[in-house]
Amino acid sequence: MTTSRDTVYPLAFPKGVKYLCELCQKPATKICERCRVTYYCDNEHQHTDWYGIHEKICQSLIPLRIPLPFLPSEEERKKRDDDLRIKKLQLIEYTRSISQRYLFEGDYQRAIPGAMTSLKFVIELFGIKSVDLVPSYLILGEASQGLGNLSQAQEYLSQAEWTVIKSSDCPLPILSKLYRNIAMLQIAKGDFDQALRNLANDIYYASEEFGTENFQVSGGYFLIANIFFRQGKMDIADSLYRQVVNMWHSHLTQVVEKKTEISELDTILGKKDDDDRDSESLELASEAEAKKVLYSIYEIRRNESTLDDAELTKIEHCLSMVHFLSKEYDKVKNYSDLLESKSDLNDAIRANLTRINNFIKMK
DSSP: OOOTTSBOOGGGSOTTOOOBOTTTOOBOOEEOTTTSSOEESSHHHHHHHIIIIIHHHTGGGHHHHSOOOOOSOHHHHHHHHHHHHHHHHHHHHHHHHHHHHHHHTTOHHHHHHHHHHHHHHHHHHHOTTOGGGHHHHHHHHHHHHHTTOHHHHHHHHHHHHHHHHHOSSOOHHHHHHHHHHHHHHHHHHTOHHHHHHHHHHHHHHHHHHHOTTOGGGHHHHHHHHHHHHHTTOHHHHHHHHHHHHHHHHHHHHHHHHHHHHHHHHHHHHTOOTTSSOOSSSOOHHHHHHHHHHHHHHHHHHHTSSSOOHHHHHHHHHHHHHHHHHTTOHHHHHHHHHHHHTOTTOOHHHHHHHHHHHHHHHHO
8 A cells, every 4th residue: 555655756856866666667656665775666566576575685775775974994995895795795696596496486476576686786796797697687587488478588588698698707507507598498489409409508517517416407407308208208208307306316315414414413502493594405496496396207207107116205205305404394294104104115215214303303
């Protein structure tokens, strides 16, 4: 509901000052009542931004957007600038992570505000030609594709590709993600041959950066498997799905083992699991990606005419670990009960489940 406190009047702005909408850059007529440093053109864009990202970062924006007082000491000014730079970098990483999670969850509209916010802070820090803009462009492109706006998605991808071309030293993870997103758009258009070529590039660059068996390479294999699945080439798709599951199973097992190893020491020291988002966990985006990929493969496996019990068990174990790392302990119990009811469950998985359940009991 519009109130006098959240309405602004452009004619009342100081001469030469223009406040623009956070999402569309049109002249603003509204202001966030809480932080009073963020502006919008209408109620709809304010609502979209609030539920997409602003609710989570509202107060964090205040020190980054208010006029800065004069400091007489160069040392004080340098320290303040360094502190602000660190805060902006942290905000870029956080907003992208939130947006990426929404993408994996299929909530494309909510992914846009965080990506737009990250884009603005990257421009402030690095300029409009920086390759650091590319991850934000890719999120916006994928969100546009998810919303069915393929022309807008193509525009964002073109901006990302042009930025990479003009860059003399583009990081390999960015190259990998660029080729993956181009392939995703080509899949949406039905151009599977070209998509496969770009996914090969995605896997190459990801493997160069992370190693051939790293879970961060699995996204490319998963998309290739989906193409072959749609084309009815089940033997190839089956092999690739197994590879994806193996990558995630290896990674999740390592993370869970590290997390449960330190739990006893944390308990002695009085540190609670909710004190912070500890390092031995999954990033928000990785957590959402794991759920999306593993549940997709799980559904495919469960609908096969001949069930592969060993493969189903491995996927169910992966899902139990993902839900454990995201602290969804009720779902952990469901999968744990399912797995422990199997007479042929191997010792390694059984031991892992015991560690998980002991950890949960300690909390």
